[in-house]
Amino acid sequence: MYRLLPFIAWVAVSLPLSAAALGPRVEQSTLSNGATLLVSEQRNLPMVLVSVRVDAGARRDPTPLAGLANLTAQLLTEGTKTRGAAEIKEAVDFIGASLDAGASLDFASISLQVLRKDLGVALDLMADVLLHPIFLGDELERRREAVLASIRAGRDNPSEVAQRAFRRAIYGTEPYGHSVQGEEETVPRIRRQDVLEFYQKYYRPNGAGVIVVGDISVEEARQQIERALRDWRGAPEQAFVYPRQDRPEVRTIRIDKPVSQASIILGHRGIARDNPDYEAISVMNYILGLGGFSSRLMESIRTKAGLAYSVTSYFTLNKAPGSFRVEMQTKNESAADAMRLARAEVERIRTESVSDEELQDAVRYLTGSYPLRLDSNSNIVDFIGQVWLHDLGFDYADTYIERVKAVTKEDVLRVAKKYLHPDEFVEVTVADLSQANLPEP
Numbered sequence: 009m010y011r012l013l014p015f016i017a018w019v020a021v022s023l024p025l026s027a028a029a030l031g032p033r034v035e036q037s038t039l040s041n042g043a044t045l046l047v048s049e050q051r052n053l054p055m056v057l058v059s060v061r062v063d064a065g066a067r068r069d070p071t072p073l074a075g076l077a078n079l080t081a082q083l084l085t086e087g088t089k090t091r092g093a094a095e096i097k098e099a100v101d102f103i104g105a106s107l108d109a110g111a112s113l114d115f116a117s118i119s120l121q122v123l124r125k126d127l128g129v130a131l132d133l134m135a136d137v138l139l140h141p142i143f144l145g146d147e148l149e150r151r152r153e154a155v156l157a158s159i160r161a162g163r164d165n166p167s168e169v170a171q172r173a174f175r176r177a178i179y180g181t182e183p184y185g186h187s188v189q190g191e192e193e194t195v196p197r198i199r200r201q202d203v204l205e206f207y208q209k210y211y212r213p214n215g216a217g218v219i220v221v222g223d224i225s226v227e228e229a230r231q232q233i234e235r236a237l238r239d240w241r242g243a244p245e246q247a248f249v250y251p252r253q254d255r256p257e258v259r260t261i262r263i264d265k266p267v268s269q270a271s272i273i274l275g276h277r278g279i280a281r282d283n284p285d286y287e288a289i290s291v292m293n294y295i296l297g298l299g300g301f302s303s304r305l306m307e308s309i310r311t312k313a314g315l316a317y318s319v320t321s322y323f324t325l326n327k328a329p330g331s332f333r334v335e336m337q338t339k340n341e342s343a344a345d346a347m348r349l350a351r352a353e354v355e356r357i358r359t360e361s362v363s364d365e366e367l368q369d370a371v372r373y374l375t376g377s378y379p380l381r382l383d384s385n386s387n388i389v390d391f392i393g394q395v396w397l398h399d400l401g402f403d404y405a406d407t408y409i410e411r412v413k414a415v416t417k418e419d420v421l422r423v424a425k426k427y428l429h430p431d432e433f434v435e436v437t438v439a440d441l442s443q444a445n446l447p448e449p
Contacts, residue, residue, distance in 0.1 A: 030379060031405030032388050035226045036396075039233065041240050043213040046392050047220045047229045050385050054124040056222035058131070058233075059389050060138060061397070063248060064116040064210035066190075067183035067328075073198050075190015077210075079151055080203050081111040084118060086147040088140040093147060096137065105130045107137065111188055114327045114397065116211075121386075124223045131236035138211070139240055143203045152195055159192050166271035166438040167337070173261050174273045174436045178331055180253055212242030219392050221385045250328035260449035263438045269317065270343040270439030274350055275333035276432045281325040281398045287411040288419040289323065289427060294370040295420065296357050297321025297334060302369060304353045309336065315346045321354075327397065332428065340443035347437075351430050358424045361417045375409045 032048040039045050043060075066077045085107060086093040100107045105122035107130070118138055122130035162168040172187065179185030186194070218237070220229040279289065297305040297320050309316045316338040324330030334354065338346040381387055382405060395404050437446065 029403070029406050030382065030409065031403060032221075032382065032391070034392055034395075034402040036402075037230060039213070039218065039230075039237065041213040041237060041242075043216040043218050043237070043240070044396065045218050045220070045230060045233060046396055047224075047226045048388055048392060049225060050222050050388065053385070054223050055385065056120075056122055056124055056127050056220065056224050057385050057389050058120040058134065059219045059393060060118045060134070060216060061115045061219070061393055062117070062211055062216045063114075063245065064206070065112050065114045066186070066188040067113055067248065067250070068206070068210055069183065069186065069190070071181045071186075072194060073190075073202055074186040074194040075155060075188075076198050076202055076206050077111040077116060078188050078190060079148065079155065079195070079198055080143075080206050081109045081116040081118075082151050083143050083147055083203060084109040084137050084141045086151070087142050087144050088136045089142055090140070091136060096133065099133055100130075103129055105133075107134060109137065113184060113188060117393075119389075127224070127232060128236075131232055135236040135240070138237075141207065143200055143207070145200050148198075148200055148203065152198065155189055155195055156192065159187075159189055159195070166265055166267050166269075167335075169263060169265070170271045170273050170335075170436045170438045173263060173438075174275065174331075174333070174434060177258055177261055177434045177436065178275070178277060182251060182253055184326065184328065184330070210245060212245055213237070213240050214242065215245065215247075217393065217396050219389050219396075221388050221392070248327075252328075259434050261434070261436045262441055262446065262449075263436075264441040265438055267438070267440055268340070269337050270340050270437055270444060272336050272338065272343060272347060272438075273333050273436040274347065274354075274430075274433045275331050276429055276434060278323045278330045278332040279325070279427060280327060280329045281394070282400065285423050285427070287408060288415045288423045290374060291367070291370045291412060291415045292357065292362075292420045292424050293321055293323060294374060295362050295366045296353065296424075299370065299373065304357065305334065305336075305350060308353050309338075309346055309349050313345070313349060315339075315342045315349065319346075319350070340440045341445065343437060343439055343444045344446050347435065351433070354428055354430045357420075358428055358430075360421075362420050364417070367415070367417055367420065371412055371415065374412050378405065378409060381405075 034046055034048050037045045064077055069076045085096055103126040107120050109118045118134060120130055120134045175185055218233055297303045305319045305321060309319045316336045319336035321334045323332050334350050336346055382391055395402055
């Protein structure tokens with residue numbers, strides 16, 4: 009039934025780290041079908057995790073069919089040429105495994121977790137789902153209705169309404185301008201033929217990554233993956249190029265809803281994940297708004313002024329530049345004052361040096377909490393996936409800590425001036441506008 013390929017195009021790139029290194033040891037090679045194999049031995053549990061990541065994320069959605077990548081990924085586990093959805097679930101449950109598929113903005117993934125002794129059987133199931141989906145019409149309709157129900161439920165969530173409006177204002181019809189789920193007007197347009205064409209075009213091994221973490225040697229992982237995915241073939245798809253448009257014309261968006269508190273987003277375009285200033289930006293933003301009750305935004309708006317229930321700032325990080333956002337919830341009546349204080353804090357960190365104590369607290373937290381990102385095999389899979397996707401280098405866990413420790417007050421001021429632009433903020437407010445008393449835009 010199975011055949012081994014007579015020639016395996018495998019050139020290992022071993023990335024050994026010192027005994028004291030924080031990050032996992034990862035060995036990278038190229039499979040005979042062109043996919044990248046990334047293996048990290050972790051012998052603490054008799055488990056193996058496998059994640060196949062392909063360039064089939066929501067950024068590939070045609071604008072009129074936003075949500076296509078998400079539906080395609082969800083349907084992978086809903087039936088193949090030889091197994092129905094129920095049979096797939098029963099086979100996975102029988103060996104106590106988990107098998108899931110989904111999409112994010114930048115990629116789609118199929119993920120497997122299984123006991124070491126059942127890896128061969130589980131990989132056959134995973135390969136069947138990846139290589140032989142049939143996208144039945146009935147399953148498409150069921151999944152579509154579930155997605156639409158989720159989107160409609162979001163209408164009643166002021167925060168989600170604000171998020172959708174902010175994305176549209178910042179990105180328009182660009183790939184990052186819609187949610188991974190898609191939009192209420194686009195999801196109903198998606199037909200089975202659209203899903204088939206999307207799958208055939210983007211689910212290809214060239215440019216894909218196969219991550220294996222757990223109780224398995226590098227050599228055995230390579231042999232098992234080569235065997236399971238021996239029939240996965242396909243010419244490389246054209247590399248994705250993000251189609252950036254002009255910056256938004258509409259800067260103030262107000263949505264009237266009968267709510268007791270306003271949901272507010274202030275922000276603009278941000279950075280890509282591979283930005284060389286990432287560590288300095290992380291320190292700066294921790295001080296500004298990501299540091300919980302120790303952040304400036306929380307101290308100013310909640311602790312001192314008592315205006316907001318919550319306030320934070322963050323950068324969304326993707327392959328192409330994401331966004332910078334200040335988000336908060338406050339009483340309708342205090343929306344204008346809360347926004348004024350938020351703008352003032354953003355301007356202050358751009359013009360005044362942070363204190364030694366603020367810098368030390370930020371560095372201590374960011375370096376001290378980082379090991380928690382690598383405290384499980386699933387976290388290691390995510391770490392490897394992000395490092396590979398953004399080409400950060402597999403010693404990144406260690407270089408990250410070194411770079412954060414090297415950040416100075418001058419660096420914080422420099423990146424705040426360079427990457428924060430309150431004069432370019434898009435303002436989105438979802439509130440009971442009759443009570444908000446907001447100034448004219």
